[in-house]
Amino acid sequence: MSQNVPTYVPTVPRTTLVTSIPSIRQYIERGHMIPLVADWPGQIHLRTAILRYLPLAQTPKPWHINLLLEISRSAWQEISKAVKEKFGSLYKDAEYLALKDLLDNSIPLVLDIYAVFFRSGDYNTYLESCFHVWTLFFRFSRKNYTKAPVMFLSDIFYWESTNHPILEVIKAELPKLSDATVEIFHSFLRRSTQKHTEAKQIINHGRFINQLHLDGNRFKEKFAHTSTWAAYEYSARDISNLTKKCACFLLHCFSEIYIRVFHHKSPLIFSSPIINSSSKKKGKAKEKSEESISLTAMKMPEAHLSHLSLGFNTLHKPDPFRYCDLTNCPVFFPINPNPIRILACGHSYHESCYASNDFKCLYCLAFLQDRVDKHVQSLLESLRDLNKKKKEKIKE
Structure with a gap:
């Protein structure tokens, strides 16, 4: 009997070996534990398959960005009612309001300003959305993007004050005032040229692309086969599963906020302003004073007021x-x-x-x-x- 049953003593070093792995130890400290009978290093492989996240590309493709935004909006639509009922209508924590504003306002604005408001010809909503977009650019100090909306709105208000006839044309034919063809042409041109391409070669490439545009079938065929939107990797079932996972992720974020405030009694407090005088522009020191704040539930340990x-x-x-x-x-x-x-x-x-x-x-x-x-x-x-x-x- 004693020869067939392994003793407890040899098992301890093996358990210690498994728990000494940093990734396994961190996994256990989070409260996760999965009993598993497997040969070493089967435990590592299982944990990797369950817990490891795929890194997001530094320059994700347009369809990937759009997919993430759509999934986030769909997930928030499923859980928003329950979250708002849990927190109540008088909750004013900065992190809760920031995450709620992102899901309620910013993401729908980015998704709908062109695809819905502009293409449907909803002039008044589109004009209002342009100002909302400017506030986003302004909050995040996007210098190259803050001037264009101001110029557009200035023109609109000037035409309104002078009753210019072009304003009625814009209202009636808003979807036709699109630069999509120009952007597609520019994308093709950039794809077929390099930094060292000479001006004459660029002109020849442009003429070739324009010839494709005149031949509608060849142009559409080339766009369909070369566009990054054509290589769509997810089925309807995949998107449904991703939406559910995103909903769980958002619920976890809101749960951390709820526990921090109502259980730990730790409301979000702003730190003292940080003065940064290291950045320079045109040889002059540029001082920038900005308050930093930690948004732990949103996985932003060093956020700024612009994120709120x-x-x-x-x-x-x-x-x-x-x-x-x-x-x-x-x-x-x-x-x-x-x-x-x-x-x-x-x-x-x-x-x-x-x-x-x-x-x-x-x-x-x-x-x-x-x-x-x-x-x-x-x-x-x-x-x-x-x-x-x-x-x-x-x-x-």
Whole structure:
């Protein structure tokens, strides 16, 4: 009997060997444990198959980005009601509002501004979306993208003030004012040329592509066989499974926020501003003061205010301990209950206070007006400098 049954002592070193592997130890510390009978290193292979994530490419293909956004929106539509009911309508934690704003507003905006609003000819919604896109570019300091929307909106408002007939053409024929053909042509041209290609060769390539465009069948055939959108790797069943996995991932993120605030009683607190004077532009030191914040549930240990809702970028940030962010709020909540409204920017107001402000968030409105003025002035200065350089070249 003793010869057939292995003793406990030789088993201990083997168990220690398995748990000494960093990836296995981290897997166990997370609370995961799978009993498995396998020869070494079968335990490692199983853990790798279950836990390891595939790295996202640095420059993912357009269809891959679109797939991730669509899956995120579909997953949020399945769980949003349950999440909002769990947190309640008066929850103002910065990380919760940031993740909720991303799923409620930013992702749908990116997906719908062209595919739905523009292509359907919904002029008013498309115009409003252009301003929302500008606020995203502005929050993330995308210098090369903040000027174009301002120029477009400036033209629209000017045509409205002068009753220019082109405005009626834009409203009536919005889907036809697309540069898709130009972008496709440019993509083909870049794909068939290199950095060292001479100008004459580029012209010849352009003529060849234009000839394909005149021959509709050959052009469509070339686009279908060479486009990155043609190589779609996922079936409807795969997308359904990915949506469920994304929903589980989002639920895990919201669960971490809920546990941090309601169980650990640890609301999100902003750290002191960090001053960065290392960056230089045109030989001049450029100082940048920005507050850093840790968004652990969103896997962003060193996030910035730009990653939060718009209200957290203003001087008057939303206060999680106040029902109404209005400075001179006349309503005392415990005595005179008044419905509360939390806006997408993160600020909250009593309905009476919100109505007295003409249904606007005055803090964010003043903040955006100030930034629009600064960007317009910067754009005008750039245009003046460009005009000055052209005049100097003419004189030379």
